[in-house]
Amino acid sequence: MTFITVAIPTYNGEQRLPQVLECLIKQTNLEEITWEVLVVDNNSTDATAKLTRQYQQNWPTENSLKYHFAAKQGAAFARQKAIEAAQGDIVAFLDDDNLPAEDWVEQVYQFAIAHPRAGAFGSRIYGCFEVEPTQQITQKIAPFLAIVNRGEDPHQYYASQRVLPPGAGLAVRKQAWFESVPDHLFLNYLGQRSDTATASEDLEVLIHIQKFGWEIWHNPAMIVYHQIPKERLQEQNVLLLLRRIGLSRxxxxxxxxxxxxxxxLGIVHVLLDFTKLLIYYLKLPLNARRSRFERICEREYLLSSLLSPFFLVRKYQSERRSNQIRQKDTPNYEFWLNRISNAFENQLFCLFSQTIKALDKSQPAPAIVEVLLRLQTDDSSRSTFSATDFMPTAVSFSLTKVIDRWVVEEVARLLFTPDSDWASDRRESAIVYFINLSAASVNDEYFSRFLSKLTRYQPDLVNQLCFELDEPSLLGDLDQSVRFIQEIRALGFAVAIDNISNFSKLRTLLKSVSVEYLKINSYGLETTYRDLLLLQSEQKMPLKIIAVRVENKALLEKAEDLCVDYAQGYAIEVPQPLRVLNLVA
Structure with a gap:
């Protein structure tokens, strides 16, 4: 029996995903069909994972809803993850803004049975616009928005036609994918907000399948409604879409x-594209009746198509250099990517803690604990990996924003879970929890909004969290660092700076913002203490010094002799499990 997998690759789909899942719950005529649904989370920073697991709790028993995490960013990687994770013979893709008709899964199944040589087959796609578009957008731009209605009858796409279905609503036979599609596609769409100007990875997949001898079909009985928000029709977004498609052409x-x-033939195409662009400019005086929008869309597409070979050469060289650097800096990155993905999917992240001890007992001081991230193995040993093991790979693949938010949300959940003895004990003891943030979070324009949303529901959180920032990540872009610190301090959170080494740049930063804590390596404490005292004197508010890596009694005594405020290290406490946490709040 043919098994159907419905795969939904999504990035930050918290608001869109529920409509797709509700449509799948309402699918009809599936009594004799075996099928499953996969949500493939492509490194989302919103509550996509939490939402999916909430749906899992009440999902119909006739099929399963599974959550998977695609660590590498991009539509191509998310689709590849879906293919690898799917149990079905047919993998039917829906974007997180695609609403299938009630019989869509049934029609996928029936067509797959009737056409065993169909390696892929596309849907009939109608556009559902948030704001009714002008006629020129509907006619000219609809195909680029994956709005496709190619007749009432099924028909095969032949290679000579140079036309293929879009990836939205596309069903692929898994055997055809494994036989013909390479593990790493060259094109990779990174979403509307990305500056990386490539698209058409779905066409790349289909050409590989077609060249291997599989058939590609249009199935009008598979109906999908494509939700298109008004911002996608704004001029700059339409031009960006055309530019990406043109540069990939x-x-x-x-x-x-x-x-x-x-x-x-490559030279021939370049000459033809140049000729088309030249004709466009020559005809401009004769095209007065055409709207300005229509003219600039055509120009953008023609110009991008002409520049495409030069752009793609540069893209190839850039990716080659990046891969060489990655192989050098993180040679085991594939191993760690699999570990990180597995941790998100199977809830294997956990938190440890290490006490930061106040050295001046004559003065009242808040109790401080640093929260440390660990990754559990999924075997019976339940051993853990330190963040220093997997974080280099997380940084290389832009996963640190997701991880940072996970840590913040988990600590917040534990602190404010009702009827939790663990939480109430810590609220009453007024412990301050240090949470490390990556450079990616410092540069994330939405991170302060994320914190603001948390504090609306948990206002006391500002008194219990201190965000620890790495000095090198702050000094790269002082203006952005100042904005970031100002934003989180405006919310009421404390700030600590770690890995202090460049006192001149740090002094420049601290002239614009105030922080509560500075962390300094205890091994260089004597040579840097005078600079620390100067920084303390220049601060408008009290600045506490924390000596870190205090690994033995001699270093602890040195910190005490220099009247350092706090000490942290193995001489104080070996990191202990804070609590084994679940991934979902």
Missing amino acids: FHIRMLRYSVWQRPF
Whole structure:
């Protein structure tokens, strides 16, 4: 029996995903069909994971809803993850803004049975616009928005036609994918907000499948409604979409040819694109009746198509250099990527803690604990990996924003869970919890909004959390660092700076913002203490010094002799499990 997997790749789909899942719950005529639903979270920073697991609790028993995490950013990687995780023979893709008709899964199944040589087949896609578009957008831009209605009858796409279905609402036979599609696609769409100007990774997949001998079909009985918000129709967003598609066009063209044909035909296509752009400019005086928007859209597409081969060469060289650096800096990155993905999927992150001890017992001081992230193994040993093991890979693949938010939310959940003895004990003892933030969070324009949302529901959180920032991540862009610290301090949170080494730049930063704590390596304490005292004297508010890496009694005594405020290290306490936490709040 043919098994159907419905895969929903999503990035920050918290607001859109519920509508798709509700449509899948309402699918009809599936009594004889075995199927499952996969949500493939592509490194989301919102509550996509939490939302999916909430749906899992009440999901119909006739099929399963599963959560998977695609650590590498981009639509191509999310689709690859779905193919690898799918149990079905047919993987039917829905974007998180695609609403399938009530019989969509049934129609996928029926078509797959009737056309065993169909390696992929696309849906009929209608546009559902938040704001009714002008006629020119509907006619000219609809195909680029994956709005496709190619007739009432099923028909095969032939290679000679140079037309293929879009990735939205596309069903793929898993055997065809594994036989023909490479593990790493060259094109990779990173979403509307990304500056990386590539698209058409769905066409790249389909060309590989078609060249291997599989058939590609249009199935009008599979109906999908594409939700299109008003901002996607804004001029700058439409032009950006056309630019991405145009810049990807040369690669799509060359894939259709044999290797020996590409050098000659590549030159031919460049000359043809140049000719088309020249004709466009020559006809401008004659095109007065066309709207300005229509003219600039055509120009953007023609110009991007002409520049495509040069852009793609630069993209290839850039990615090659990045991969060489990654291989050098994080040679085991594939191992750690799998570990991180597994941790998100199977709730294997956990938190440890280490006490930061006040050295001046004559003065009242808040109790301080630093929260430390660990990654559990999924075997019977339940051993843990330190963050220093997997964080280099997380940084390389832009996963640190997701991890930072997970830690903050988990600590907040534990502190303010009703009827929790653990939480009430810590609220009453007024412990301050230090949470490390990465450079990615410092540069994340939405992080302060995330904190603001938390404090609306948990206002006391500002008294219990202190965010620890790494000095090198702050000094790279002083203006952004100042804005970030001002934003989180405006919410009421305390700030600590770690890994102090560049006192001149740090002094410049502290002239614009105030922080509560500075952390300094105890091994260099004697040589830097005078600079620390100067920084303390220049601060408008009290500035506490924390000596870190206090690993033995001699270093502890040195910190006490210098009248340092706090000490942290193995001489004080070995990191202990804070509590084994679940991934979901």
